[in-house]
Amino acid sequence: MKMRTLLVAASLLFPALGAAQAGEIEKPNLTLGVGGKPLLYYLPLTLAEQLGYFKDEGLTVEINDFGGGAKSLQALIGGSVDAVTGAYEHTIRMQQKKQDIRAVIDLGRYPGIVVAVTKDKADSIKSPADFKGKKIGVTAPGSSTYILVQYLMAKDKLTPEDASFIGVGGGASAVAAVQKGEIDVISHLDPVISKLEDMGAIKVLVDTRTTEGTQQVFGGMNPAAVLYFKESFIKANPNTVQALTNAFYKTLKWLEKATPEQVAATVPQEYWLGDKALYIKAFNASRESFSTDGNIDEASMKSALNLITTTDPSLDAAAIDLSKTFDGSFLAKAKGQ
Structure with missing residues (x-):
């Protein structure tokens, strides 16, 4: 009985115990890039931070906010950040440039643009x-x-x-x-x-904030914001990647059930652009765009590839291995916890 009491006490004192048991986190202090953090496109990032889910997983995440998604991608390639929340399409483009960048969880199933x-x-x-x-x-x-x-x-x-x-x-x-x-x-x-x-x-x-609008543009779904890393970082830091994926998956499940008022109360007030009611209206307009399960299916991958080949005819679609743009193994483990 005394041992059980000690274990219960330890679990309360050390919120990152679950993450530690899964394997030692190789890099508990992370830098993460994003391009426009106050935007609803990146709402899951802000929520994970504000709800304390990174800390629950034993992580300290420093968020660097750049002027746009292309700049956060450049920071990842240059080595000044460890991870990025950015557009899925970057994982496809970088493969053409011989840069192995992989998403591990989908945050937005529609662009929301x-x-x-x-x-x-x-x-x-x-x-x-x-x-x-x-x-x-x-x-x-x-x-x-x-x-x-x-x-x-x-x-x-x-x-x-x-x-x-x-x-x-x-x-x-x-x-x-x-x-x-x-x-x-x-x-x-x-x-x-x-x-x-x-x-x-x-x-x-x-x-493209809604299902209907996205289908009108793309003829189907089109993944948007994801969490992505260099493949070399994933291989070297699997427990760190798992912990970050866990935090984001937990956030998606919270967001799925949260009321608009709860969301507005969780984000920093400056994100309201001076009007809380307007922020709630904006969230309701974009709510359909957020992923509920974090997965990217093959049809969605192909939709994103079509977007890129349409805008960049020099990209050889046949040379792209879509299976290397998304690693679902960490998401599967997050769902199993």
């Missing part, structure tokens, strides 16, 4: 076919917001050179770019989009 035209240009810009010669605001050139616009333009026989792309960042700076008339079109995410809609500043043309 909205392409909209500013209200004063709504009469002349009716669809992506009208983007020629226009100034298009994206989080950062090369990021998922940029690639989606490329994809839409390619379907209308336009090239990226037909328009000017401007990096507007991830939060208030994006709203300001619309207000100041610096751009004609914006490709962005919530809560920025809901803020602009509430202001009456934009007219939505394409919406």
